[in-house]
Amino acid sequence: MRENGILRIIARFLIPLIMLFALYVQFHGDYSPGGGFQAGVMFAAAWILFVLIYGLEAGLAVIPERAMFVLSAAGSLLYALIGLLGVMLGGRFLDFYPLLDDPQAAQQAGIILVEFGVGVTVASVVMLIFTMFARRRGDLGQAWHPEEHD
Amino acid sequence: MTILEWMPFSVLVPLIAAPLCALLPGRVMPWSLAMLAVIASAAISALVLPAAVDEPLRYAFGNWPPPFGIEYYVDAVNAFLALLISAMAVVILPWARKSVNQEVPERQGPFYALFLLAMSGLMGITLTGDAFNVFVFLEISSLSTYALIAHGQRRAALLASFRYLIMGTLGATFYLIGIGLLYIATGTLNMADLAERVPEVSDTRAVRAAFGFIVVGIGLKLALFPLHRWLPGAYANAPSAVTVFIAATATKVAVYILLRLVFTVFGVEFALDMPYREVFFTLGIIGILFASISAIDQPTAKRMLAYSSVAQIGYIALAISLVSVEGLAAGLVHIFNHALMKGALFMAVGAVIYRLGTNRVEDFAGLAKSMPWTMLAFVLAGLSLIGVPLTAGFISKWALIQAAIAQDNWVAVAVVLVGSLLAVIYIGRIAEAAYLRPAPENRAPIREVGPWMMVPLWLLIAANFWFGIDTSLTLDTATRGAEVLMGVGP
Numbered sequence: 001m002r003e004n005g006i007l008r009i010i011a012r013f014l015i016p017l018i019m020l021f022a023l024y025v026q027f028h029g030d031y032s033p034g035g036g037f038q039a040g041v042m043f044a045a046a047w048i049l050f051v052l053i054y055g056l057e058a059g060l061a062v063i064p065e066r067a068m069f070v071l072s073a074a075g076s077l078l079y080a081l082i083g084l085l086g087v088m089l090g091g092r093f094l095d096f097y098p099l100l101d102d103p104q105a106a107q108q109a110g111i112i113l114v115e116f117g118v119g120v121t122v123a124s125v126v127m128l129i130f131t132m133f134a135r136r137r138g139d140l141g142q143a144w145h146p147e148e149h150d
Numbered sequence: 151m152t153i154l155e156w157m158p159f160s161v162l163v164p165l166i167a168a169p170l171c172a173l174l175p176g177r178v179m180p181w182s183l184a185m186l187a188v189i190a191s192a193a194i195s196a197l198v199l200p201a202a203v204d205e206p207l208r209y210a211f212g213n214w215p216p217p218f219g220i221e222y223y224v225d226a227v228n229a230f231l232a233l234l235i236s237a238m239a240v241v242i243l244p245w246a247r248k249s250v251n252q253e254v255p256e257r258q259g260p261f262y263a264l265f266l267l268a269m270s271g272l273m274g275i276t277l278t279g280d281a282f283n284v285f286v287f288l289e290i291s292s293l294s295t296y297a298l299i300a301h302g303q304r305r306a307a308l309l310a311s312f313r314y315l316i317m318g319t320l321g322a323t324f325y326l327i328g329i330g331l332l333y334i335a336t337g338t339l340n341m342a343d344l345a346e347r348v349p350e351v352s353d354t355r356a357v358r359a360a361f362g363f364i365v366v367g368i369g370l371k372l373a374l375f376p377l378h379r380w381l382p383g384a385y386a387n388a389p390s391a392v393t394v395f396i397a398a399t400a401t402k403v404a405v406y407i408l409l410r411l412v413f414t415v416f417g418v419e420f421a422l423d424m425p426y427r428e429v430f431f432t433l434g435i436i437g438i439l440f441a442s443i444s445a446i447d448q449p450t451a452k453r454m455l456a457y458s459s460v461a462q463i464g465y466i467a468l469a470i471s472l473v474s475v476e477g478l479a480a481g482l483v484h485i486f487n488h489a490l491m492k493g494a495l496f497m498a499v500g501a502v503i504y505r506l507g508t509n510r511v512e513d514f515a516g517l518a519k520s521m522p523w524t525m526l527a528f529v530l531a532g533l534s535l536i537g538v539p540l541t542a543g544f545i546s547k548w549a550l551i552q553a554a555i556a557q558d559n560w561v562a563v564a565v566v567l568v569g570s571l572l573a574v575i576y577i578g579r580i581a582e583a584a585y586l587r588p589a590p591e592n593r594a595p596i597r598e599v600g601p602w603m604m605v606p607l608w609l610l611i612a613a614n615f616w617f618g619i620d621t622s623l624t625l626d627t628a629t630r631g632a633e634v635l636m637g638v639g640p
Binding site (some may be wrong): 069070072073074076077080083084086087091092093094095096097 | 155158162165166169170172173209210211212213
């Protein structure tokens with residue numbers, strides 16, 4: 001779809017805006033509706049729009065599949081680490097109060113970090129799912145032969 | 151750290167190890183990390199059990215006080231089950247290594263990550279004291295189980311996994327609708343808090359509908375007859391190691407959550423007002439007879455054992471329909487003993503698949519000569535399944551029969567005896583093929599499996615006999631758990 005001028009120009013205009021809005025939803029999630037999940041999906045949507053216009057090859061040049069896989073695990077590990085930090089500083093799992101002296105700042109720091117982990121995981125998993133489906137075009141010709149029914 | 155502060159880590163260690171495991175390359179490293187994680191989880195569960203029997207342990211996540219925050223609430227019932235799940239995982243993983251190398255040769259990092267997720271999901275359902283948190287962990291364990299089943303070698307595994315996905319999602323949705331109705335009626339999701347508030351509103355249609363949705367939703371997860379249709383395909387087509395693990399743990403956790411919600415949250419009197427007894431009694435009896443008869447003419451050993459699992463769920467449903475301390479204790483003890491016997495049976499069949507590549511019943515012919523120890527283990531575990539004295543299976547059936555006699559429920563006694571006779575037939579089919587029929591002449595010579603598979607298998611066989619003789623851990627803890635559920639005793 002790269003040849004279609006309207007699509008290309010609109011996409012080029014929209015992709016940065018979608019990403020910017022995703023980041024806004026991500027980092028404003030502690031004050032307004034939103035958070036890691038929604039931001040992650042939006043961020044991935046920007047990448048998917050890029051792939052729709054420029055093709056999967058170009059999309060994977062921006063972020064290789066292996067990187068998505070590592071990021072999806074890294075995001076959830078960040079979540080877990082912040083949770084463990086609370087335990088190590090003498091509190092409960094996911095207890096943010098011990099993180100900083102000011103209780104409000106501590107809660108804010110904790111939730112922002114945890115939600116960032118969620119955002120990274122969700123964005124990379126959505127991109128991974130999209131990549132897997134986008135790749136499958138070649139296999140569709142094969143007939144479906146389940147060996148056993150009941 | 152105190153035992154209370156360690157307790158949630160029996161869920162958290164496998165949960166956190168899972169994403170790490172997914173990134174590890176090769177075969178040795180993911181397996182080793184998974185093994186370490188489940189050993190840690192089992193060690194913590196073993197330490198928690200004695201503490202929780204004395205007094206319930208309550209752990210508030212993020213230091214948000216319940217009922218506002220999520221808490222883990224661990225007493226005799228769920229500490230017992232958590233130990234069962236994590237100990238089974240410790241026994242199964244060494245067995246799984248060889249079998250997984252053969253059946254899932256590539257990308258073992260993600261495979262073991264899914265295994266850890268499934269296990270931590272089951273542990274989470276067991277330990278949590280929050281009804282919505284149950285749903286979250288239910289989804290964690292179910293989604294990873296669907297993916298694990300889809301790893302099966304044949305394409306039928308995809309179909310079985312998809313079928314399970316549809317039924318499992320329906321079940322989870324029904325559960326969620328039920329929890330939603332309860333939340334509307336009471337304004338809380340914490341189970342202990344729900345238990346206090348439900349009686350005030352129990353005479354409303356919303357709460358009755360919630361009870362119905364929750365029982366049907368969990369019934370699907372439980373594979374309670376007639377909601378069992380997903381189970382045989384899923385068990386038969388999953389990789390052997392996955393079949394062993396889910397057969398030993400997954401449906402048991404669903405029984406636990408059913409007991410917890412019906413008896414702790416809704417309360418015994420509410421359940422007796424609803425047709426709880428009649429439904430579980432009838433479905434349990436039909437389930438035992440129907441599934442045992444179906445098991446007899448299944449073409450493969452895995453499918454036969456899967457139908458037998460549906461029948462065992464019938465025994466458990468029958469036991470918990472008696473609504474007495476003895477009945478619930480029989481149900482809880484059968485959860486434990488059935489995990490031991492079905493784990494051993496599926497391991498023996500998995501060892502045959504490992505060597506022979508097939509598990510059709512006629513292919514067992516003459517196997518006792520080439521794989522004597524595996525087949526002996528199969529027969530011994532089969533005796534436990536039938537309920538021969540000195541085995542664990544006898545203890546749970548004896549407890550169930552006694553509970554039924556105490557209520558003069560002779561129908562239940564008769565059905566349990568008939569079910570055991572049917573088990574003799576279907577276990578006997580395999581034993582007859584293995585011991586009495588000659589091996590086909592064109593079969594290539596096969597050897598017995600190595601110690602990686604043999605030691606876990608015989609550990610479970612030994613456990614089957616140990617808990618058939620010494621019942622202090624199983625029956626006493628189960629009785630204590632049943633007292634907690636019925637709200638009697640200390």
